[in-house]
Amino acid sequence: MPDFESYCEILRDIWQTRQLTNMGFYHQKFQAALREFLNVSNVELFTNGHMALELSLQAFNFPAGAEVITTPFTFASTTHAIVRNGLTPVFCDINSKNYTIDAAQIENLITEKTCAIMPVHVYGNICDVEEISRLAKKYRLKIIYDAAHTFGEKFNGRSVAEFGDVSCYSFHATKTFHTIEGGCACFHDKNLGVKLYHLKNFGIRDAEHVDGIGANAKMNEFCAAMGLCNLKNVDAGILKRHKVFNRYVENLGGAADLKLNFVQEGLSANYSYFPVLFEEKIRDKIFADLANAGIIARKYFYPLTNEFECFEGRFDVSKTPIAQKISRQVLTLPMYADLPLEVVDKICGIILGRSA
Numbered sequence: 001m002p003d004f005e006s007y008c009e010i011l012r013d014i015w016q017t018r019q020l021t022n023m024g025f026y027h028q029k030f031q032a033a034l035r036e037f038l039n040v041s042n043v044e045l046f047t048n049g050h051m052a053l054e055l056s057l058q059a060f061n062f063p064a065g066a067e068v069i070t071t072p073f074t075f076a077s078t079t080h081a082i083v084r085n086g087l088t089p090v091f092c093d094i095n096s097k098n099y100t101i102d103a104a105q106i107e108n109l110i111t112e113k114t115c116a117i118m119p120v121h122v123y124g125n126i127c128d129v130e131e132i133s134r135l136a137k138k139y140r141l142k143i144i145y146d147a148a149h150t151f152g153e154k155f156n157g158r159s160v161a162e163f164g165d166v167s168c169y170s171f172h173a174t175k176t177f178h179t180i181e182g183g184c185a186c187f188h189d190k191n192l193g194v195k196l197y198h199l200k201n202f203g204i205r206d207a208e209h210v211d212g213i214g215a216n217a218k219m220n221e222f223c224a225a226m227g228l229c230n231l232k233n234v235d236a237g238i239l240k241r242h243k244v245f246n247r248y249v250e251n252l253g254g255a256a257d258l259k260l261n262f263v264q265e266g267l268s269a270n271y272s273y274f275p276v277l278f279e280e281k282i283r284d285k286i287f288a289d290l291a292n293a294g295i296i297a298r299k300y301f302y303p304l305t306n307e308f309e310c311f312e313g314r315f316d317v318s319k320t321p322i323a324q325k326i327s328r329q330v331l332t333l334p335m336y337a338d339l340p341l342e343v344v345d346k347i348c349g350i351i352l353g354r355s356a
Contacts, residue, residue: 002229049170049183051217053081072304103128179227240337241271251348
């Protein structure tokens with residue numbers, strides 16, 4: 001959370017103007033601040049990260065039933081954004097090194113129906129952006145990145161927000177950077193921005209013309225104000241997270257029966273998550289032991305999205321075996337800027353006592 005007084009100062013302004021939503025002063029100010037911070041030319045704000053994904057797909061106006069190559073090792077939002085657009089998700093397996101989509105397998109999944117690739121940067125790990133870009137150019141496909149885990153990151157000196165045709169962020173309260181609830185899409189084509197603006201505002205062109213069918217996905221002034229306050233502190237928060245990350249590594253780095261996820265070469269990380277792989281039975285016991293101690297870890301991501309009950313019988317999970325295996329082994333441990341290091345030691349003590 002930001003400094004209480006600084007947030008209240010902005011709220012006082014909102015009370016005076018009485019403009020609570022509809023792309024007001026703080027919405028525009030936050031939008032401009034994000035363009036500068038993320039080093040991108042275009043940013044559109046949304047009420048949440050899911051609507052950024054869903055409406056970005058809709059803006060391309062792909063034909064019904066067209067295929068989008070994606071990963072099942074993600075949050076529900078990624079897959080649901082595809083399905084809710086009347087498109088067909090085609091699931092590619094992940095690599096076992098950093099849990100992102102296995103770019104080497106994408107080309108074999110491309111058909112005449114493929115319209116886009118929707119990769120997911122996972123736990124702050126970056127996809128093979130060069131290979132994905134090469135494939136997209138070769139087959140004339142769009143790339144929409146689910147970049148929810150990567151706010152503030154750079155890869156080989158470039159802002160992660162620059163990759164693909166669109167990179168979508170979530171500003172949910174659990175993220176490294178948040179606006180209470182919110183999200184954005186970063187993109188290169190200004191014409192796409194016009195479409196996104198209309199889609200998030202009911203398809204309204206002006207006061208007397210509605211020439212499209214849209215949703216209501218506008219970010220309000222209160223969330224924009226929270227974003228402005230938190231943006232001032234995000235770099236300091238990442239430094240704090242780095243200390244927590246290092247403490248976990250110090251405690252768990254020597255354990256033989258678990259696998260840690262280290263920072264990729266060339267990545268300026270945001271330390272948003274701390275995933276650990278265990279054997280499946282050990283994972284579930286550790287999850288329970290931590291819960292009994294009042295510590296909430298997450299089986300994140302489990303189950304895979306292609307295993308959801310709402311898609312029962314539709315997808316063959318055996319085609320993504322690495323994703324299936326890792327989903328049954330992974331546990332993400334508590335990670336936030338103000339997590340006391342002695343609590344990290346307590347968490348690791350429970351893990352080492354259980355897995356030794």
